[in-house]
Amino acid sequence: xxxxxxxxxxxxxxxxxxxxxxxxxxxxxxxxxxxxxxxxxxxxxxxxxxxxxxxxxxxxxxxxxxxxxxxxxxxxxxxxxxxxxxxxxxxxxxxxxxxxxxxxxxxxxxxxxxxxxxxxxxxxxxxxxxxxxxxxxxxxxxxxxxxxxxxxxxxxxxxxxxxxxxxxxxxxxxxxxxxxxxxxxxxxxxxxxxxxxxxxxxxxxxxxxxxxxxxxxxxxxxxxxxxxxxxxxxxxxxxxxxxxxxxxxxxxxxxxxxxxxxxxxxxxxxxxxxxxxxxxxxxxxxxxxxxxxxxxxxxxxxxxxxxxxxxxxx
Amino acid sequence: xxxxxxxxxxxxxxxxxxxxxxxxxxxxxxxxxxxxxxxxxxxxxxxxxxxxxxxxxxxxxxxxxxxxxxxxxxxxxxxxxxxxxxxxxxxxxxxxxxxxxxxxxxxxxxxxxxxxxxxxxxxxxxxxxxxxxxxxxxxxxxxxxxxxxxxxxxxxxxxxxxxxxxxxxxxxxxxxxxxxxxxxxxxxxxxxxxxxxxxxxxxxxxxxxxxxxxxxxxxxxxxxxxxxxxxxxxxxxxxxxxxxxxxxxxxxxxxxxxxxxxxxxxxxxxxxxxxxxxxxxxxxxxxxxxxxxxxxxxxxxxxxxxxxxxxxxxxxxxxxxxxxxxxxxxxxxxxxxxxxxxxxxxxxxxxxxxxxxxxxxxxxxxxxxxxxxxxxxxxxxxxxxxxxxxxxxxxxxxxxxxxxxxxxxxxxxx
Numbered sequence: 001x002x003x004x005x006x007x008x009x010x011x012x013x014x015x016x017x018x019x020x021x022x023x024x025x026x027x028x029x030x031x032x033x034x035x036x037x038x039x040x041x042x043x044x045x046x047x048x049x050x051x052x053x054x055x056x057x058x059x060x061x062x063x064x065x066x067x068x069x070x071x072x073x074x075x076x077x078x079x080x081x082x083x084x085x086x087x088x089x090x091x092x093x094x095x096x097x098x099x100x101x102x103x104x105x106x107x108x109x110x111x112x113x114x115x116x117x118x119x120x121x122x123x124x125x126x127x128x129x130x131x132x133x134x135x136x137x138x139x140x141x142x143x144x145x146x147x148x149x150x151x152x153x154x155x156x157x158x159x160x161x162x163x164x165x166x167x168x169x170x171x172x173x174x175x176x177x178x179x180x181x182x183x184x185x186x187x188x189x190x191x192x193x194x195x196x197x198x199x200x201x202x203x204x205x206x207x208x209x210x211x212x213x214x215x216x217x218x219x220x221x222x223x224x225x226x227x228x229x230x231x232x233x234x235x236x237x238x239x240x241x242x243x244x245x246x247x248x249x250x251x252x253x254x255x256x257x258x259x260x261x262x263x264x265x266x267x268x269x270x271x272x273x274x275x276x277x278x279x280x281x282x283x284x285x286x287x288x289x290x291x292x293x294x295x296x297x298x299x300x301x302x303x304x305x306x307x308x309x310x311x312x313x314x
Numbered sequence: 315x316x317x318x319x320x321x322x323x324x325x326x327x328x329x330x331x332x333x334x335x336x337x338x339x340x341x342x343x344x345x346x347x348x349x350x351x352x353x354x355x356x357x358x359x360x361x362x363x364x365x366x367x368x369x370x371x372x373x374x375x376x377x378x379x380x381x382x383x384x385x386x387x388x389x390x391x392x393x394x395x396x397x398x399x400x401x402x403x404x405x406x407x408x409x410x411x412x413x414x415x416x417x418x419x420x421x422x423x424x425x426x427x428x429x430x431x432x433x434x435x436x437x438x439x440x441x442x443x444x445x446x447x448x449x450x451x452x453x454x455x456x457x458x459x460x461x462x463x464x465x466x467x468x469x470x471x472x473x474x475x476x477x478x479x480x481x482x483x484x485x486x487x488x489x490x491x492x493x494x495x496x497x498x499x500x501x502x503x504x505x506x507x508x509x510x511x512x513x514x515x516x517x518x519x520x521x522x523x524x525x526x527x528x529x530x531x532x533x534x535x536x537x538x539x540x541x542x543x544x545x546x547x548x549x550x551x552x553x554x555x556x557x558x559x560x561x562x563x564x565x566x567x568x569x570x571x572x573x574x575x576x577x578x579x580x581x582x583x584x585x586x587x588x589x590x591x592x593x594x595x596x597x598x599x600x601x602x603x604x605x606x607x608x609x610x611x612x613x614x615x616x617x618x619x620x621x622x623x624x625x626x627x628x629x630x631x632x633x634x635x636x637x638x639x640x641x642x643x644x645x646x647x648x649x650x651x652x653x654x655x656x657x658x659x660x661x662x663x664x665x666x667x668x669x670x671x672x673x674x675x676x677x678x679x680x681x682x683x684x685x686x687x688x689x690x691x692x693x694x695x696x697x698x699x700x701x702x703x704x705x706x707x708x709x710x711x712x713x714x715x716x717x718x719x720x721x722x723x724x725x726x727x728x
Contacts, residue, residue, distance in 0.1 A: 054412050055390035137553065144551040163551040166707035256704040268696065271383040280386060280408050 049286035066287035081288065083257045084265040087172060091261065092240035094176045096233060102184040103232070104225070107191035108217075121192075124185040132182070136249035139178045140165060165251050168258040175246050175259055182246075183239075187232050194228035195221070226311040234303055241296050262292045340625045341370045344397040344614075345385055349375035353576065353645040354453075361641040362632050369625060389414035389617065396620035397630060400449050400613040403438050403687045410441040410448040415615040417446035421627045431636070431651045433681065435611040442688055449613035450634040451650035452642065456609030456681045457509075459483075459597065460560065460568040460578070463590035465495060474567070476595040476674050477604035480510070483567075483597040484533050487542040490566040497542035498567040500534060501556040502549050504702045505608075505684055506569060507534055512682045513598065513606040519684075519698060520691050522727035524719045529599075531705055531712045546706040561587040569596055571609065576646035579665035592667045593675045605679035611650050648676070690726030697722035 012020065049066055053059040076082040106124055110117050127135060142149050143164035150160040164174040198221060206216045244263040247253060253260040253268070260268075269285035349355055359371040374395055376384045381401050388395060389409060398415070400406045409415045422429065429436045432451050439449040459474060466473055469490055474483070487497030500506050508530040511517050517526050538545045544554070560568045561581045568574075581587035595605040614633055616626045632638050639649035639656045646663040649656060660666075661673050685691060698719050705715035 054408055055386055055414075058412065140551050140553065145545075145547055147551075162707065163547050165551055166547040166709075168704070168707075168709045254700065254703040255707040255709050256700050271386075272692070280412075 045286045045289055048282055049290045051283045053282050054280040055282060062283065066283045067290075069284055070287055070291070080257070080260070080265055081291070084260045084262045084288075085291075087258070087260055088241060088243065088262045091172060091176060091179075091243060092237060094173075095179050095240050096236045098176065098180045099183050099187055099236060100229065100232060102180060103187035104191050104229075106184060106188045107195055108221075110188070111192060111195045121189075124188055126185065127182045128186040132245055133249055135182060136178060136246055139174070139181075140250055143174050166255060168255055171251050171255060171259045174250060175243070178246050178250065179240070179243065183236070187236070190228055190232055191225065194225045198224040223312050227313055230303070230307060230311045234300060237299055237303070238296055241292060241299075262288060266292070339368055339370050340622055341372055342397065342622060342626055342629055343372045343374050343395045344399070344629075345374045345376060345388065345395050346399045347376050347378040347381040347401065349373050351577075351580075352647075353580075354642045354647050357641040357645050358452075358633055358638060361637060362629060365632070365637070366628075369629065371629070389619075392619045393617075394619055394621060396617055396622055396626040398615050398617060400439070400615050403610065403685070404692055406439060406449050406613065406615060407442060407687055409615065410446075411443055414618055415448050416618050416623060417441075417444075417448055418450065418616065418627065418630070419446050421631070422447060425631065427631060431653065432611075432634075433650075433652055435650050435681075438611050438683065438687065439613050439615075449615035450630055451611035451613045452634045452638060453612035453647060454609060454650035454652075454681070455571045455573050455612070455648060456607040456678050457505075457569060457571050457596050458575075458593045458607065458675050459595065460570055460574060461592055461594065462560070462563065462566050463592055464563070465490065465566040465589070467590075469566075473592065473671065474594045476671055478594070478597045479600055480530075480533060480597045484537060484542075487537055487567060488540050491540070491542045494564055496544060496565045498537060498569070499543055499556060499559055499565045500537075500546070500549075501570070502546060502706070504699050506556075507531070507702065507706065509608055509684060510596065510599075512608050512684070513596070513680075514602045515606070515680055515682050518682075518686045520686050520688065520694050520723070520727070522694075522720060522723045524698070524716045524723075527719075528712055528716055531715075534706075535708075535712070547708075550707075557581075563587065563589045572648050575666065576663075579646045579663065582665045590667075592669055593672045595675050595678060603679050605675075605677075606682070607678045607680070608682040608684050610684045613650075688728065690728055693726045694723045697726075 050061065050063060051059045052062045052065070070079075070081045073079055074082050076086045110121055110124075114120065140163075141147055144150070145160070145163045145166075147163070149164070153160055164170040202220050202224070203216060206220055211219065242263055243261050244267065247259050247261055247264050248267075251259040253264045266285045266288045269281045269288065271280075346352075346355055355373055359373070362371060363369065382405050385398050385401075386405060386408070389398070389412070398409075406415070410417075421427070429447075432454070435451040435454045436447065439447055439451065441448050461474055463473065469492065471486070471489060474486060478486075483498075490497035508527040509519065510530055511526040512519060517523075534543075537543045544559075548554075556568065556570060557574065557577055559565055560570075560574075561578075575593065578587065578591060582591075596607050598604050598606055614630045616623055616630055620626050634649075634651060636651055636653060636656065639651035639653075640659045642649040643656050643659040644663055646660070646666055648660060657676060660676055661668070666672075685695060701710075701715045701719045701722070704710045704718075705712055710718070
């Protein structure tokens with residue numbers, strides 16, 4: 001103990017000081033970037049949520065006034081925050097499981113060693129790297145009133161009389177489908193890596209015990225993939241709560257408020273929306289951002305608490 | 315070694331200072347949008363620089379759809395750009411409240427500047443908070459009805475006139491409908507669909523009473539059902555823009571802002587569109603004077619963070635003067651400053667229609683403000699726009715939508 005304290009107090013030699021400085025200088029670009037572009041804005045936004053600020057010289061301290069404004073007459077049917085919250089939670093609750101199922105399914109098929117697996121892998125990964133605007137515009141066409149999707153549904157006797165994005169009930173599903181389609185390829189790659197890490201002995205042992213394919217999947221594959229699933233679900237929940245881009249391109253939050261999400265609402269409060277001038281209510285917008293932050297923190301915390309119960313690290 | 319370096323640096327500084335002083339030119343930077351596709355910026359720049367050889371105008375081009383956001387952010391960050399074009403009236407109010415732009419009253423008084431030539435549009439730039447003039451209008455667009463003469467000729471139907479009611483217009487649209495031809499076209503904006511209700515000069519969209527919109531929604535949905543125009547659903551999903559739609563040549567009529575005239579001139583010039591076209595006043599309701607329209611001005615404001623406020627004020631004043639107006643009018647755009655001379659220049663712009671009806675349409679009898687200014691208007695605008703999308707996608711009935719608008723606006727109506 002005393003030796004350690006002595007070591008700490010000992011003056012650094014010239015060489016040591018030089019080395020330390022060099023080390024810091026290597027860290028500096030990344031750390032400075034983080035400081036200026038991430039940490040400062042985050043702290044600023046926390047402070048902003050307690051101010052009435054329109055972007056100019058006058059900022060007024062309003063305490064929790066912004067929060068009482070957004071929670072005023074809170075309801076999931078009528079208040080903007082309530083609707084945005086409801087839509088975001090619904091979107092997340094649907095997109096995350098759907099993406100996981102698709103990603104896992106695709107990974108298992110490709111892991112079987114299908115002919116041309118490389119081509120399929122590249123094709124399935126493509127949506128993730130393709131331009132989002134192009135993807136969304138294409139999907140808008142596919143989901144049009146007389147688009148391919150509605151025509152296929154029509155062949156099965158399901159008659160659709162309007163575009164998906166023009167319907168209050170279906171617009172959010174259009175967003176969910178596009179998000180799932182876009183992200184499934186990315187998470188599929190994660191699952192592929194996970195699948196390749198499952199030891200073959202386990203399957204051998206299961207076969208010896210007379211397990212059928214379903215039992216092997218349930219008792220070997222799924223438990224062995226829980227770390228991957230855990231990682232994917234955390235990343236996906238966080239990104240789903242922050243959904244903005246797909247909505248902005250495909251529906252602009254409409255029709256009405258049926259696809260208004262938390263981030264769309266934040267954007268609208270600070271920068272305005274379609275046909276709406278800048279509202280510049282940065283304080284109120286930051287308050288909504290704080291609500292979003294708390295929700296994401298809470299959900300992630302719960303996920304980590306549950307980790308011990310269902311995640312197996314072998 | 316150090317001495318030499320500092321000496322060289324000092325010399326370089328002196329040299330640059332000398333170069334700057336030698337030129338003796340003031341550079342004014344002006345934030346604007348759509349620089350490449352809007353011909354009047356160059357016209358203004360050339361006109362002003364010809365009259366003031368010691369000033370250099372540099373435009374700062376911002377993306378049109380992000381202009382309000384970008385300009386507001388630049389002002390919040392105390393950017394040194396000298397002047398800002400004002401796209402939205404409510405932004406100007408925000409900027410004035412935040413101290414981003416300077417009041418021009420002293421300048422106007424000192425130069426005995428005449429504000430009476432703007433047909434009231436200057437009043438839009440008076441701050442609600444302190445009653446001072448924070449910007450001057452250089453453009454004042456109002457809505458007209460564009461029509462495709464070639465399609466009218468082919469159908470053997472008389473051209474529309476400057477005195478036409480909305481019912482007559484709707485009948486005409488249905489009559490013109492043909493194989494692959496649409497009688498009319500509505501862009502997805504709220505303004506294109508129902509803003510007409512404010513043309514009487516009495517109603518506004520922020521008064522909390524939206525019964526007057528029902529007639530226009532019914533008319534539009536009737537036209538959609540009759541196949542006389544493309545549906546809102548179709549336009550929204552395909553993202554079809556009105557400018558390209560009309561230029562294709564299969565749409566007979568298009569109610570749109572006057573700014574589209576200069577776009578059409580450009581299309582005729584570069585061959586994108588190849589048909590005869592004309593303009594009339596927008597249709598009117600029974601009991602509202604023919605030639606009544608609505609519109610919004612576009613203005614110019616001087617930044618509080620400009621280092622050359624005096625020169626910036628001079629430029630803003632010139633841009634909005636009769637000389638500036640003539641430069642703008644020559645490109646087919648309607649300036650805010652109106653005089654007979656300016657109107658003559660407007661009519662003589664290259665590729666503009668020259669028939670009497672079109673010329674008469676250049677002089678509306680009354681222009682109501684598209685949206686009034688004031689506190690709570692932004693919130694009302696959001697609510698009304700959201701309900702508009704529900705009505706137009708037919709998710710709710712017109713009555714239901716109007717009831718929702720009234721209920722949601724009631725919280726903000728002052």
